Amino acid sequence: MKKKERSASEKRDRLLGIVTASPAAILLCVFTVYPVIYLIYRSLFSGSLISTKKEFVGIDNYKEILFDETFHKVLMNTIIYTVLFVGLTMVLAIIIAVWLNGSRQKKLNNMVEACIFTPHVISMVSVSIVFLWLMEPDTGFFNMVLTSLGLDKFPFLSSPSTAMISLVLVMVWKSVGYYVLLVMAALQTVPVSIYEAAELDNTPKIRTFFKITLPMISPTILFTCVVASIASFRIFDAVNVMTQGGPVDSTNTLVYYIYAYAFRYGNPGVACAAGVVLLVLVCIMTYVQFGVSRNKVHYQ
Amino acid sequence: MQTYDRDIILNKITRALNVILKAIVIVIFIFPFYWMVSTSLKDLTEALQFPPTLIPSSFHWENFTHVFEVVPIAQYFKNSVIVSITVLVLQYLIIVPAAYSLSRHEYRGKKLFFGLVLLGQMIPQQITFLPVYFMFSRMKLLGTLIPLIIPFISNPFGIFMLRQYFMQIPQEVIEAAKLDDASNMKIMFKVMMPMAKPALVTIGLLSFISTWNNYFWPLIMTSSETLRTLPVGVAALKSSETLQMWNIIMAGNVVLVLPILIVYIVASKKIRNSFTYSGIK
Numbered sequence: 001m002k003k004k005e006r007s008a009s010e011k012r013d014r015l016l017g018i019v020t021a022s023p024a025a026i027l028l029c030v031f032t033v034y035p036v037i038y039l040i041y042r043s044l045f046s047g048s049l050i051s052t053k054k055e056f057v058g059i060d061n062y063k064e065i066l067f068d069e070t071f072h073k074v075l076m077n078t079i080i081y082t083v084l085f086v087g088l089t090m091v092l093a094i095i096i097a098v099w100l101n102g103s104r105q106k107k108l109n110n111m112v113e114a115c116i117f118t119p120h121v122i123s124m125v126s127v128s129i130v131f132l133w134l135m136e137p138d139t140g141f142f143n144m145v146l147t148s149l150g151l152d153k154f155p156f157l158s159s160p161s162t163a164m165i166s167l168v169l170v171m172v173w174k175s176v177g178y179y180v181l182l183v184m185a186a187l188q189t190v191p192v193s194i195y196e197a198a199e200l201d202n203t204p205k206i207r208t209f210f211k212i213t214l215p216m217i218s219p220t221i222l223f224t225c226v227v228a229s230i231a232s233f234r235i236f237d238a239v240n241v242m243t244q245g246g247p248v249d250s251t252n253t254l255v256y257y258i259y260a261y262a263f264r265y266g267n268p269g270v271a272c273a274a275g276v277v278l279l280v281l282v283c284i285m286t287y288v289q290f291g292v293s294r295n296k297v298h299y300q
Numbered sequence: 301m302q303t304y305d306r307d308i309i310l311n312k313i314t315r316a317l318n319v320i321l322k323a324i325v326i327v328i329f330i331f332p333f334y335w336m337v338s339t340s341l342k343d344l345t346e347a348l349q350f351p352p353t354l355i356p357s358s359f360h361w362e363n364f365t366h367v368f369e370v371v372p373i374a375q376y377f378k379n380s381v382i383v384s385i386t387v388l389v390l391q392y393l394i395i396v397p398a399a400y401s402l403s404r405h406e407y408r409g410k411k412l413f414f415g416l417v418l419l420g421q422m423i424p425q426q427i428t429f430l431p432v433y434f435m436f437s438r439m440k441l442l443g444t445l446i447p448l449i450i451p452f453i454s455n456p457f458g459i460f461m462l463r464q465y466f467m468q469i470p471q472e473v474i475e476a477a478k479l480d481d482a483s484n485m486k487i488m489f490k491v492m493m494p495m496a497k498p499a500l501v502t503i504g505l506l507s508f509i510s511t512w513n514n515y516f517w518p519l520i521m522t523s524s525e526t527l528r529t530l531p532v533g534v535a536a537l538k539s540s541e542t543l544q545m546w547n548i549i550m551a552g553n554v555v556l557v558l559p560i561l562i563v564y565i566v567a568s569k570k571i572r573n574s575f576t577y578s579g580i581k
Contacts, residue, residue, distance in 0.1 A: 013405055013406070014405065014406065014407040014408075015407075016401075016405060016484060017401045017404075017405025017406065017407040017410070018401075018405075018407050018409070020397035020398065020400055020401040020405070021397070021398050021401040021402070021405075021407075021410075021413050023393075023394050023397070023398070023454070024394050024395060024397075024398035024413075024417075024454045024459060025398075025413050025416060027394065027450070027451075027453065027454035028416045028417065028419070028420045028454050028456065029416070030435075031420075031428060031432060031450075031451040031454065032416070032419055032420045032423050032428060032456075033416070033419070034431065034435075035423075035427070035428035035430075035431035035432050035435075036423060036427065036428070036431075038431035038434070038435075039427065039428070039430060039431050042430070042431065042434075052438070096325070103318050105315075105318065105319070105322070108319065108322055109322075111322075111326065112322050112325055112326055113572065114568050114569075114572070115325070115326045115329045115330055116325065116329050117568075117572055117575075118329060118330070118333070118561075118564065119329065119332075120575065121509055121513075121560055121563075121564050121571060122333075122513070122557055122560060122561070123512070123513035123515065123530075123531050123556055123557070123560070124513065124515060124531075125513075125515045125531040125532075125534055125535045125556065126336075126531075126534070126553050126556050126557045127332075128535075129534070129535070129538060129549060129550075129553050130332045130333070130335065130336045130550075130553065131332065132538070133335075133336075133339065133546050133549070133550070134332060134335060136546075139347075139348045139350070141335060141352055144350055144351060144352050148351055173328075173329070173332075177329070178575060178579065181572055181575065181576045181579070182576060182579045182580065185576050185579075185580060224579070227579075234424050234426045236426060236516055237515045237516060240515075240519075240535075241515075241535050241538070255426045258426070258430075259520075262430055262433075263520070268430060268434075271430060272430055275427055275430060278426065278427055279423075279427050282422065282423070282424065282427065286422050
């Protein structure tokens with residue numbers, strides 16, 4: 001009798017579990033699983049954005065991007081952007097975090113942290129527009145300062161040779177505060193006793209940094225770099241607002257290319273093929289991320 | 301004694317240097333916002349004038365009324381509020397039961413469901429947007445705000461985080477409540493929810509900020525002007541008839557930034573902790 005009762009309640013428990021999970025499960029299937037499958041399927045068809053008519057073309061769309069020089073440039077740009085952004089952001093974040101962590105002006109530090117982090121909660125559109133204005137070639141604030149110092153004007157976003165680095169600088173300015181916080185959280189996990197030992201030995205500060213701090217936080221740093229790279233592949237907002245991929249495709253990146261192919265050139269088949277490339281990139285990096293995070297646990 | 305004095309002086313210099321450097325860092329991160337506000341209050345000649353004035357010589361509040369006249373920014377604002385609040389509220393109805401189910405129930409397919417949640421966190425909007433666009437287009441829903449809301453209410457990060465919280469609650473607490481004949485609902489609302497309050501607040505803050513700021517998704521999913529949200533509307537200011545009227549553009553930008561900035565100033569520490577938590581997991 002008792003056994004039967006328990007199994008009845010177990011059954012109810014199981015049923016309740018399924019019922020409570022199903023809304024989320026259905027939504028995730030509709031908005032994550034189905035789109036991924038459909039993206040791959042749709043990349044094998046031609047057709048336009050408006051009409052539902054489409055024609056099977058096999059791997060033609062892939063051939064098109066494979067031989068498209070713009071696409072090669074776009075892939076290169078995305079990689080260059082990612083390397084520059086992640087590199088600069090992480091170096092700056094480590095320097096600022098270690099600096100703040102080592103100085104005792106608590107109130108001031110809190111203010112610095114709050115200010116550095118502010119751009120991260122602000123819309124990318126706002127940040128882009130403000131910097132578009134600051135970097136305006138003729139009447140922008142930056143160039144006014146440069147000319148009043150007797151220096152040459154800097155073209156910023158208006159020249160193919162400087163647009164990418166300007167874009168990277170804006171993105172670093174926006175995101176560095178977030179990574180400062182992550183590095184600071186990692187620094188908190190380093191046991192104080194190690195530093196005390198180093199201090200007793202009169203180890204120079206630079207040496208302490210390279211021999212103790214950096215190795216101790218490096219698993220976290222590595223993990224953060226991978227996550228930041230995945231985020232960088234998706235850059236779109238700043239490109240669309242500030243440069244539209246230009247000048248001469250110098251800031252054209254993968255997501256902008258996908259967007260432009262679908263909504264500017266009205267060729268969703270090619271856009272989907274490029275989307276599959278992004279999907280593959282994200283999958284590879286996520287695989288790396290899992291590998292790295294396993295390491296992270298191992299180190300601790 | 302001599303070296304002692306020198307140490308004190310050196311110490312003071314380092315401290316002063318530290319303060320100066322920190323002040324510079326603060327200026328670097330605050331100045332662009334100041335410049336935005338300052339430009340939004342100038343007239344066009346002063347905005348473009350050389351050398352630029354740091355403080356507007358007179359405050360032109362009419363820039364704000366002007367921006368409300370050139371574009372339906374009030375409508376954008378309304379849309380942004382509707383979308384952000386609806387996503388915020390509806391997602392709790394979805395993610396709380398889902399997280400509860402993952403942490404407290406045993407059933408076949410649970411692992412698969414958890415895999416779905418992880419997949420949802422991994423696949424970005426930039427991959428799913430085209431198929432979802434086609435789907436809403438076939439359903440003739442692109443003329444509504446629904447495409448901006450429904451895809452975001454199954455917030456997989458929220459499910460993941462809440463699950464962690466629920467799992468930390470000791471089984472004994474729940475057993476005790478069950479012995480008291482508390483129903484599942486009661487356990488949920490009287491025991492689990494209060495204990496998971498920090499997670500619920502964090503999820504809410506992050507969700508509101510990201511929905512409010514989202515530009516990519518509404519740009520794709522809205523074709524008519526009456527459905528645009530603030531980020532899309534303000535970005536379009538730049539290319540409409542206000543071209544080069546930076547004071548008007550900045551006035552629109554202030555409208556977009558202000559609500560989030562106020563939330564941030566009120567709950568700065570809490571928001572920073574939320575982001576840090578979501579970054580480390």
